[in-house]
Amino acid sequence: MNASTLPAPLPTSCDLLVIGAGPAGAATAAAAALTGTDVTLVDMQDFPRDKTCGDGLTPRAVHALTRLWGGDPTLPSPHTGDVGILAGRPEIRGLALHGFGGSVHSPWPEHPAFPPRGSAVPRTDLDDALVRFAASCGAQVVTGWKAVEVHHAAASTAGIVDAVTFRAGRQTHTVTCRTLVLAEGVRSGIARQLGVTWLRGLVHGIAARSYCTTPRGNDPWIHSHLELRDAAGTAQPGYGWIFPLGDGVNLGCGALSTSTRPAKVNVRKLLGEYADLVRPEWDLGTPTQVASALLPMGGAVTRVAGVNWATVGDTAALVNPLNGEGIDYALESAQDLVALLPDAVRSPDGLRHLWPAHLREQYGDAFSLARRLATLLTMPGLLAAVGPLGFRGPTAPVVMGAATRLMGNLVTPDDRDLTARAWLAAGKLSAAHDRFWHEDSRPLFG
Numbered sequence: 001m002n003a004s005t006l007p008a009p010l011p012t013s014c015d016l017l018v019i020g021a022g023p024a025g026a027a028t029a030a031a032a033a034l035t036g037t038d039v040t041l042v043d044m045q046d047f048p049r050d051k052t053c054g055d056g057l058t059p060r061a062v063h064a065l066t067r068l069w070g071g072d073p074t075l076p077s078p079h080t081g082d083v084g085i086l087a088g089r090p091e092i093r094g095l096a097l098h099g100f101g102g103s104v105h106s107p108w109p110e111h112p113a114f115p116p117r118g119s120a121v122p123r124t125d126l127d128d129a130l131v132r133f134a135a136s137c138g139a140q141v142v143t144g145w146k147a148v149e150v151h152h153a154a155a156s157t158a159g160i161v162d163a164v165t166f167r168a169g170r171q172t173h174t175v176t177c178r179t180l181v182l183a184e185g186v187r188s189g190i191a192r193q194l195g196v197t198w199l200r201g202l203v204h205g206i207a208a209r210s211y212c213t214t215p216r217g218n219d220p221w222i223h224s225h226l227e228l229r230d231a232a233g234t235a236q237p238g239y240g241w242i243f244p245l246g247d248g249v250n251l252g253c254g255a256l257s258t259s260t261r262p263a264k265v266n267v268r269k270l271l272g273e274y275a276d277l278v279r280p281e282w283d284l285g286t287p288t289q290v291a292s293a294l295l296p297m298g299g300a301v302t303r304v305a306g307v308n309w310a311t312v313g314d315t316a317a318l319v320n321p322l323n324g325e326g327i328d329y330a331l332e333s334a335q336d337l338v339a340l341l342p343d344a345v346r347s348p349d350g351l352r353h354l355w356p357a358h359l360r361e362q363y364g365d366a367f368s369l370a371r372r373l374a375t376l377l378t379m380p381g382l383l384a385a386v387g388p389l390g391f392r393g394p395t396a397p398v399v400m401g402a403a404t405r406l407m408g409n410l411v412t413p414d415d416r417d418l419t420a421r422a423w424l425a426a427g428k429l430s431a432a433h434d435r436f437w438h439e440d441s442r443p444l445f446g
């Protein structure tokens, strides 16, 4: 390694150490820095960097961004003056669902909390802007170092961590910290060292994305195709999406999988077939930058915190099983965790019980129900049987309007309308059922 490729220096200690600078880590670092905390954010990759994603932001994500930004994310941040993170980005009106002989355009619902606006931003840009924002807020950002080992406090029997060793090339460096946040995404090697186990037997996603040119890059709808067929017209397991980015689209496809019904699908091949299917309508170019990845979903991890450490974002499997969205939950969990840190410092158990209890309260019911429905959708033929009921006939706009809202989890406990009350009650029943009989017999968010 010569002088020009030496990684940026790491500090020897900090109050809050955050591993991983995706949306979860960058938001944790930004929110903590705004409270005056001495925070260091470390990522093994240099930014800007790509992240395999659909790049879609529903109203829930825009809401979480607004909270972090301190105001309208199309305008400069009142905290730092950073240029609006959504300035000049597409303004998405709602979800266009296609399949089973029909197409329904469902605008985002009117809601007191969530704005009637979505967007889509390539992750190379979004994550870079979030990392810059964290730095503007006062976080020390260091890239090019991979966390390789976590160290426990010598006298601790309660799993208190006190340091993390990082590696860059042949160099290693250890950083001591008072609190550790794991925002490593789906791979989460350090989280595993702390006993965080992803329950892969439960429903999870496998998905591929690409970028395509099209004259319709400014289409105001996020498109989702729930019925995919190959060139011979044979139905394929999985769904497709087209998210407009202004100068092109993010086109991808995914499938849900469980240990009892593993998705037997090559998502990259399916992506090519899907692009062929929609090419005439969108005048699509050839898909480029095709990449695939797994999505942990619905909080399907067994441990999310210790006394002075906690997981956020994908590391805590905070992805909605019904639409594969995780950016919003990454941003939300990061900010909620920072808000809980003062309480954790005052409690002898720290975050050990506080953080899982918070995640269960926030997401337990909705994720339990969404996991259950997503698991049902892995049953062959089920979607083909019920799909036409939603897409055809005079009730289609109402049914699909509700589906758009529920798939996006655009419901809060304060909502009093019938759809929300039915959804919230079903969520409670589902979570109660999980507590009595859980497929894996281990509590989620434990």
Ligand SMILES: Cc1cc2nc3c(=O)[nH]c(=O)nc-3n(C[C@H](O)[C@H](O)[C@H](O)COP(=O)(O)OP(=O)(O)OC[C@H]3O[C@@H](n4cnc5c(N)ncnc54)[C@H](O)[C@@H]3O)c2cc1C
Binding pocket: 019, 020, 021, 022, 023, 024, 025, 042, 043, 044, 045, 051, 052, 053, 054, 055, 056, 057, 061, 145, 146, 147, 148, 183, 184, 185, 186, 187, 188, 189, 190, 207, 208, 209, 252, 292, 293, 294, 295, 312, 313, 314, 315, 318, 319, 324, 325, 326, 327, 328, 330
């Ligand atoms: C194909 C696909 C499509 C998707 N589409 C959407 C979508 O349209 N909308 C949506 O909301 N969500 C979508 N998701 C989910 C979304 O991408 C994730 O939920 C989101 O990226 C989670 O953010 P995160 O910060 O937790 O993790 P990540 O964004 O994965 O960030 C983790 C970071 O940690 C770093 N890191 C990991 N290990 C270490 C280590 N040991 N040391 C140092 N750094 C480390 C990595 O380099 C990375 O930068 C999609 C996912 C996939 C796979």
